[in-house]
Amino acid sequence: MASRQIPEATVARLPVYLRALVDMAERGTHTVSSDALAAAAGVNSAKIRKDFSYLGSYGTRGVGYDVDYLIHQISRELGLTQDWSVVIVGIGNLGHALANYGGFAERGFRIAALLDTDDGKVGEIVAGLEVGHVDDVERWVKEEDISIGILAVPAAVAQDVADRLCASGITSILNFTPRVLTVPEGVTVRKVDLSIELQILSFYEQRRVAEESVRVGTARRRLDAVDPPVPPPGP
Amino acid sequence: MASRQIPEATVARLPVYLRALVDMAERGTHTVSSDALAAAAGVNSAKIRKDFSYLGSYGTRGVGYDVDYLIHQISRELGLTQDWSVVIVGIGNLGHALANYGGFAERGFRIAALLDTDDGKVGEIVAGLEVGHVDDVERWVKEEDISIGILAVPAAVAQDVADRLCASGITSILNFTPRVLTVPEGVTVRKVDLSIELQILSFYEQRRVAEESVRVGTARRRLDAVDPPVPPPGP
């Protein structure tokens, strides 16, 4: 029963399954059960079966799924049967690393242009490409049929550059800046914030330490017991 | 009503709020309503109020929240009132970029060590630190009281290095490799996969293109109509 409208949570997992399946195919596995794939992808098997049921009935009862066929179907669903051209804007530390990251091209994302706002960087060769100026973004987008922009500029200019990307016709942005972007309707933004991830880890790390000291009976002083809290404003 | 056990979804949003609040404090704002903060953080205001209600009743009815006080409370909740020492393992492109990323130190994450498996890299100076060998990870973790590891090694050695990190006493891992890691109970892993993010964008991009061609009546050929699908194995 291949119903349209795949849940977001499922979409976000498809690339994970795809990665696991490609690994398996490379190791010569031709058939996989939801249990085996679940183990490889780090989820449980019910989730796998439910997720796949949104795509259609691609398995065989009593047997499992055909690895190559699944790879094909998931790739198609994710739009990976076509190549996408990508522009990276902001060729600092991170932009450099992204430009040199092989994983993109491997999965059908062609880095078509590198742009920066800084005249000093323009003309530099990075990852085999000449860095252009953001002012020319529209020309690049048109000529190279670019639909995805990767934003790795300083926070201060993030919104401005995003506006220019949208104006030039880009409809998907991968935002590495810490700014929340405002974009026109019809543009998809995904955010990757490295220090947010660390802060989430910090939360669980702290909680673990707190629990441990309760369990072990250690009177490990919380910093906030030392550092007196600012008095609350009202209540 | 400050109940314990904050929902995961809320924890993941706290750093976003924190960032918005710090920006506001820097711009001299002292009080903020859930509406205003919602706009700045890119969520809706009900969510803000509900999220904050898990931390306690820190607002004032009819007025809003005290920015500095909120910053203090969220920081405390996230465990950011203390500094955390971090090790980056794998000093390739990405490791380099991460080592030079200022945002970590700014938020209380001290990069205490850079390690690599490659003898060629050991001894190199990156971001002011000398790259050490992973074999010495245990010593570094003990001496520097490191609890968080950032994994930026090649996929092939990811699990092996993760094992060594866990063995040496690290309890949180930020995993930049495409591998699903198996870790002992009590270790928290968060995954950042750059090409997964692009693949998710690709899904929505493709869907948009498909919808558009229906709306506009364009007979834009899908690639999979050209490329005949592998025949299904069973059903």
Next chain:
DNA sequence: TCCTGTGAATTCGTTCACAGCC
């Protein structure tokens, strides 16, 4: 009047459990 805090209603996502097919 304004804006928080929160139960209640709703939506979304996960897991269970088993019928159906190999």
Next chain:
DNA sequence: GGCTGTGAACGAATTCACAGGA
């Protein structure tokens, strides 16, 4: 016997809507 596909049960997260305090 083994494994998929899926309704039904459950649980988590979001949103509504309004009582209540400044």
